[in-house]
Amino acid sequence: MRTPRNTPASDSSADGEALLDVRGLSVDFPVAGGRGRTLRIVRELDLTVAPGERVALVGESGSGKSVTARALLRLDRHAVIGGQILFEGRDLVTLTERELRRIRGTRIAMVLQDPQTTLNPVLSIGDQLAETLTIRGVPRKAALVRAREALDRLGVARAGERLRAYPHEFSGGMRQRVCLAMAIIGDPAVLIADEPTTALDVRVQQQVLELIDELAAESGMAVLLITHDLGVVAGYADRVAVMYAGRKIEGSGVEDFFAAPRHPYAQGLLRSVPRVDRDVSTDLDLIPGTPPNPAEPPSGCAFHPRCDRWVERCLTEIPELRVLQDEERAVACHRALPEREEVVA
Amino acid sequence: MSRTLLAVDGLGKTFASRDRGEPVKAVDDVSFTLDQGETLGLVGESGSGKSTITRCLVGLERPDTGTVTYDGFDVLRAGRDERRRFRREVQLVFQNPYASLNPRMTVEDLVGEQLLVHQGRRSREGRRERVVEVLEMVGLTGAHLPRYPAQFSGGQRQRIAIARALVSEPKVLICDEPVSALDVSVQAQVINLLRAMRRELGLTVLFIAHDLAVVRQLCDRLLVLKDGRVVEEGSREQVYGAPAHEYTRALLAAVPIPDPAADRARRRHYQESR
Structure with missing residues (x-):
């Protein structure tokens, strides 16, 4: 495990050297039977990822984190994407489908939550791995050699033999390694991992996350980790962005974030997580209520109905994400929490 | 000494393997007791046998070997009346409230059904009164009576499932991964609710889970399972402090x-x- 790179613990990547630079991203989906009506799932999202950096995008269901991840590669055909997604000097939002295909899977690769549904059950592991390369013109034999190397690198024993196996012959953790091998076989610059370990047992989760970590450290691959698990963020990310109701509400370095989140939602979330290293004599702290329905977001700040710090202004005015003075972090809140002193650990 | 309510002795269950290989011993000689008022955690990864044990306990699966004793009688060989009592006094909360609640039944019917089955003599008004009482216990209200599961969030659905389990005044609650399908902020609400119910109703709880952080907040004692066998048993302090x-x-x-x-x-x- 690596120590988070916290220099500087900023809301954006160091020295403006972003590899992936997302600006004002919005994602709209047409409403089924809504006669052209659309629903905005992601709003005004800024996000940067530098080479070798591990950025976590955190949120509960309906927060828009997965939609964001998929929008980066324009995977949802019906989604209407606004804003800019700058990658290697190009804006992915304006590329043609043909141009984008050269980036998907090779320059920016993705690992999804469920390896069971990611893998094709009727193709051998070797064929699936090699396919990533053969569709780009690499001869089959050479592709199979690289497939074997990729499995080797991910600690799959007897890799040569395993190439001939089918997904059902693998355990969940092994399948996720295969998915990871598929993602890295083309040496991507960015890996987007959408809840890559949510379906796995804890020990396997740890192995998979550590593999992703090693790959990032060895090759300078950037990682965008989508997760709901703050424990995973603490262990495997350098920076964190928290999403709520389609917006980024807090962004900062991991150490700063866990020392004292400044957005009431982020703090509430952190306090409500049961910890394996702590007994509770009293009940867990709670955020009342439930995350809002994306179809009917509350007025003003979307968190105000669940917030205990709200004022008049929160009901009408959507707080902008602003960088806090003297701090390398951004918060979207009219009543951001004060720095450490008032915050109970 | 506290009274043993539920005792499992030498439980074993073997399944035929899918690809005609070696049969799989899902549960292999598992024994434990559940004392009145305690919360026992059954912990393990996938394939550890925790679900099979639960299924054997409540009669969804017939074990190959072993006995399950509830309050002095053998559950697997019990007569009609004893079986009925077992079903009333031992209630279940499942993992997925999207699957465990009949989507065509209103909250009143979902929760009240238990009363019809187990306490048929109550009048319609009497049932409603009791249903509202239990709904309020779990943080819902009488206004929710005519609604359907689809009108509720995951956390609220799990509250309905808990109300359904509690309405017949059970002694034992078996919770099979009751919070693992919920969002983080909602998960904490349901954990607190279970803590409160246990405290206020003096419930005895068997809590099946894979998440050791969640188990720590709820259980007095733990049983750690691996490949169908118990590998560790101890108090919460012991298992977390000095495994x-x-x-x-x-x-x-x-x-x-x-x-x-x-x-x-x-x-x-x-x-x-x-």
């Missing part, structure tokens, strides 16, 4: 902690003690 089995240590070392410094320290601790 005896290598496997328990590995599990504890792998649970992420939402605190970078504590996470690093903990990993070092368990790695050194290995």
